[in-house]
Amino acid sequence: MTASTVRRASAGLVPMLVASAAGLAVCVWLAVHTGSSVLLGYLGGPIALAAAVLGCWKIGSNIRVDRPVRSFWRSMSHAGVLLFIGQCVSLSLSNNNAGLSLVAAAPNVLGIVWVVGAMARLPLGDSSAAGWARILLDFVTVCVAGALVFWYVVLSYAPPGTDQDTMIAAGTVGVLGLLALAIIGKAAVIPHPPVDSLSLRILSVAPIVGAITAVLLIAGTDGPRLAISVLTGPLVALSFTVAAWRQRHVLARPAAEPARHHRTMWGLIPMLASVATAAMVISVSAREMNGRERAVIIGAVLIVVCVVARQLLGLRENKRLLTGLRTQQVQLERLAMTDPLTGLANRTRFGSALEERLASHRPATVLLIDIDDFKMINDSMGPALGDQLLYQVAQRLRNNSATASLSARLGGDEFAVLLDDEEIDVAEDAAGRIQRALAEPFKVGEERLLAHASIGVAIAGAGDGADEVLRNADIAMYAAKEGGKAAWVRFEPRMRQDVVNHARLGSELHNAIIRNELFLLYQPVFDIVTGRLHGAEALVRWKHPVRGLVSPGDFVPVAERSGLIVRLGSWVLREACRQLSVWKAEHGPGAIKAINVNVAVRQLREPGFVDEVAAVLAEYDLLPGNLVIEITESSVADGRQVRETLQALHEMGIRLALDDFGTGQSSLSLLRAFPVDVLKLDKSFVDGIADGEDRGRLAIAAAVAQLAEYLQLSAVAEGIESEAQLDRLRDMGYRLGQGFFMAKPLPPDEAGALMAADPVTVNN
Template sequence: MTLPESAAASRSHTGGLVPVLVAVWANVGVLVWLLLRGRDDVFWGYLGGPIALAAGVYASWRITRADRLPAPVRTFWLRMELAAISLGVTAVVAQLRANNNTGMSMWVATPMMIGVVLLMTAFLGLPGPRRTALCWLRAVLDTFTIAVASTLVFWYVVLDLAPAGTQLSAKVIAAVLGVGGVLLLVVVGKAAAAPETVVDGAALRVLTTGPLTCVVGTILLIAGEDGARLALSVLALPLTGASICVGAYLQRRALDRPDTAAPVTGRSLFNLLPFAAVVATAGLVISVSAQDMSARQRTVIIGAFLIAGCVVARQLLSLRENTLALRGIRRQQAELERLALSDNLTGLPNRARFLVALGERLDAKQRSAALLIDVDDFKMINDTIGPAAGDQLLFQVSQRLREQCTPAEMPARLGGDEFAVLLPDDDPAAAEAAGNRLLLALADPFRVGDQQLLLHASAGIALAGHDENADEVLRNADIAMYAAKESGKASLVRFEPRMRDDMINHATLAGELRNGIARGELRLLYQPVFDLVTGGLHGCEALVRWQHPQRGFVSPVEFIPVAERSGLIVPLGAWVLREACTQLAEWQAVHGAGAVEAVNVNVAVRQLRSAGFVDEVAAVLSDTGLRPRNLILEVTESSVVDGWQVRETLQALHDMGVRLALDDFGTGQSSLSLLRAFPVDVLKLDKSFVDGIAEGADRGRLAVAAAVAQLAEHLQLKAVAEGIENQEQLNRLRDMGYRYGQGFFMAKPLPAADCGALMAADPVQVA
């Protein structure tokens, strides 16, 4: 059974606290021993070190096994684990040699120095901004300055305070460890104060405890009093182990927070260490030299020190000015980045920010998925309520997505009515569950002003695969979203590779269709419409066909959807309209009164949206010499409800005298309400209601077919039955009141010449 995300996070936090508690109690135990036992049997006083560092090893190991951990962070904590092991060995050796009272020995110093080097390697290995050769040179000079100054301070000050009889080897070991601790403190401090870091900033600041205790402990071991030396001896390593445990716990908590790192704007005190090193060295020179020099020489040295001090002060002032200027630049840069990476209307991240975040997760090998959400029929809604209200609606959609997304999910607005959500999972079931959760949230009504609107959305999910970049993942989600649109909208589809192949095939076919239109590869067939009472030819419907030079015959079922998706339906429809009208004019010239009165032409919704479509129809009628009543434009119910622009176009065509037919009538969800708003002249009963009515087995089909005939009669509309395939269907439809019909039983779609021959032939037998 899979735990809920919140429960899993809670369990993870609880598990992460265990090593913290162990390390804390180890330090408390050492403090209690110091208070109660004093110097008796120091073996037990050193017991806290191995325990706390063992907890640190476990905490570091545990964080390296965490999910969703970027590779640089995993490498950092792996090195921390190795450093904790080395320091743990130091703690064990120190405990075993505790009662020997031999001071700082090679047995203790060697694993400790290895641990210091490993810690330094871990922090130096953190990725950061790209450095120029000048930056590297400045860093090397700062490091050298600090190293030399701390060596002099240790050698001439700290080691001079060592008790008499302290061995030279112990002094050298102490100086090396002390200088190493200072350098480590600089490295850790700079990493913790960096404006951007892949490791949690709070965790890095906690880890500065280690080098601090190393420096202070080394000084007190050599120059401190017995009590202070004993306290730091038994507390230094337990404190370091506790800092590692706390840092690992903070890193674990950072994984469950959104990726919102707050930039550090303050200046790090560690940047001042090179200047402090210069001042300390100058003071040391005066102190040492003053013992054996004359007053005149001392005056020169003091003057040199004052000059050095002035130079340092001047540099500090320049550093402050540069820091203030840099802080202002960073604020401006942060504001520009915010404006460039966020959407002005909704405040959500925009497409660029979404792609950056997705790319970062892919580069870090983190599990990811992209959810693309598109509001269904938003154009119609926007046309109905107006652009201002449409913007309010989009803002509410963004707010609802923001509220419904978990902290690990990132919603974004890509543009228009298209939104995306970055999901932190590549499990198909989990990703689809998140997608359905968000679509369900958008299904609740929205209130805009005094209107309550019900929205539906289509969504596509793409799981991030191997070797895919952010653009490819988002493109896959877009392909899946279009598949959801084509499957009926208000649904969720997960991307599959075959969808990309289908998209490529569609694009290829669209290019070939464009060439086919230009090269004259398309032709029209005409399906006759008969009078079911007299058997005479009443009209014909123009149907486009494509004979591809290589593919052969391409079915309209294949190329019409491609034309609609690619926008080629507009030039294709224009060609069909002009070709059909030209052919009708020829029939009328040849057959006179025997020619059909009108030709039916199917019109796509994209043509109706075009502002110049009415003028185009008028121009075609004028060029071919036809009257408006000689043209019947067939539209589907989905086209009629597309928006106010389509309705105005249809009304203008009707006012011109062009007759309009409602195709596939009865299949929509609002067919009856359309008859009041739509200037219809002809109702064409869909073939699905004609199939099977002859047997009388489907009472529902019979009822709908009969109701459409009666409705057309009462509204004084022409009713045409589509898809008649046998005599029994024809008889039943005629008995219901259908005067006109078309189908393979009477005639299949015919070339223009064969259809023209029917106009001169005797009526067909319909009895």
């Protein structure tokens, strides 16, 4: 048992200790009472019952507890409130020597009725119509027998002059106490009840105390009547708090095999009621009937007893068969609500808990957690180690979540936490705590791994449904990933509109590919020493019939998120190769030797991508050396399948260019491990190097040039916008460059014209 579970189990001790202290104080008062004011004696009841209400409510408000258990203990806390009011009424009437009136007994009667209702909602055995009929008959038997006992026995000992209201109030409390005892007995003997069986048995103390109180208030002497009057509240409260503590202790324990069902005497309560009634019938008959009539009545009673006994014997075998079925049912229900790998709640249970909170208009906040780059870890290290990592992530979520929160694994590497709060500070604190917990390295097998997470935070608003809250959290989580991962983002309404706009743009992009609204521009790549045109990079553009020119920064991310990037990338590859074929036919040896095409990681994951490239080259009579595929560092590190695709392309003779070099996290290791032919220095390192003041950029730009020369790679400087930048880069050893200073992205005819023109003038 972890420290957190021990703390949760021991938290219920406080109400139990308060109730015990109140009961002990009342006992001490009874021992020293000298007959003066009894007000102090009655104070223990309200104090103890207030503690009982708190103890029951803590379980009933914990969203990590199953719904039937929460509902039962919430009802018990409501019953405790009613009994608390009854004790306050008794306290106010303590010095008035008033009898037990209906008005004074009303809160206690309602409290007992509430307890009976809470018990009645628990499983009580066979839920068929016949089963409910048998249960109803048992309860009617107990009520009738209890009423007869009070009417013929208890009330016969009432002092002369006892008013009718007092007798009715006592009889009502007593009969309801017996009924509650019978229902507790039914619920406690059901195999694997949702509420702990021992807790239910402990709760039976309360109706027993109620029945005894009713008897002594009518038939007892002054001393016992005073003692039971002041002790009723503490005793009932103690049974509530001890039962609640026991329930919390059971919930804090790890799940164990269900205990075997043992025989019990609780099922004999209806039969004992029948026997008691039969005894009274015989007693009354003995005084009022002759011998033959008495014999008939006694015989009838014996026949009834024999029939009841026969039914009990028959039910014994049925219970044995049902026990096995119910055990399997409990196990299946537990499996249906639990993730088998991590032991956390699964999507079904999480959704149910969220729906319940929202339906009852209680606050709720969802934290949706996705492990960054888990696919790469799973592919490179294998699913077995991936599962171990997910299990450890689940344990950290469990240990770093608030007591009243519910942690779940929704599927794959996606987790969620449900908070019973709607305060922004609480949600942000929980997200930050989880981020810090997951930032610590994980010991998986012999490896130590870092597994950061992106978290989306969504606070439920008025009228939100469970699906909507989860969708909002999902939108925020993707926003966190797009912002650089390893971060959390709180959902804002504008994000939903962004998603709608992206979806609409994605649909229009799909149509744009079909309707030929896309076109390519070509960014020339020059030899910055000779000024000759060396190559060109194909850049996709979109001319929307209504929006006009749509920026690639707007539609390319939409294509990547929607999966259209595969189709878009195929179109760009085919169109670029077609255009190179046209240029070669028009300009012969003066045409550029190769065309650069950007390829997304999603394309590299496609099993047939290598075959597609080979087919396009063959279709336009091009050689592998006529194509340069530009990829990003994150693409190279995506996983085994991507690495194999790049290796196959390289072996075919296609050159690979590492775009935006220097901005990733593992550039040097990539150069050693993967077949790279060209390094393209990112524009961010070219900006500001002309004046020489940014020594950091100067150092990185120079280091990339030297590294490329040492590894016998081509180095291309991107984003050259001034002659000073060009001169500085050339001095560093760069041979190739592109940028607006030499030429902007050009249409095919203007790019072709450069191939026939004289070299661009450069200053040496």
